[in-house]
Amino acid sequence: MKLSVKALALSSGIFWGLCLFLCTLLAVYTGYLQEVAQLFEGIYPYYAVTMTGSVIGLVWGFVDGFIVGLIFGWLYNRFAPSGV
Numbered sequence: 001m002k003l004s005v006k007a008l009a010l011s012s013g014i015f016w017g018l019c020l021f022l023c024t025l026l027a028v029y030t031g032y033l034q035e036v037a038q039l040f041e042g043i044y045p046y047y048a049v050t051m052t053g054s055v056i057g058l059v060w061g062f063v064d065g066f067i068v069g070l071i072f073g074w075l076y077n078r079f080a081p082s083g084v
Helices: 005-029 034-041 051-079
Strands: none
Touching (some): 005 034
């Protein structure tokens, strides 16, 4: 069975983007996940634990998740048996 690489890439991008967005909002408003959100500051350029940073994290998360989903889907289809 082959995966739809496009669908996997889009869903991974949306999922990871929303995760970063919500994690940042939780850190800004409640302080919960503050340490986790600060780890992302070293990974994503221009990202910060702020309201603006949550939108930047949403964009970077989508791009990052999209690329990872694309690579994973392509690799899966490359190695999956074609007749199953």
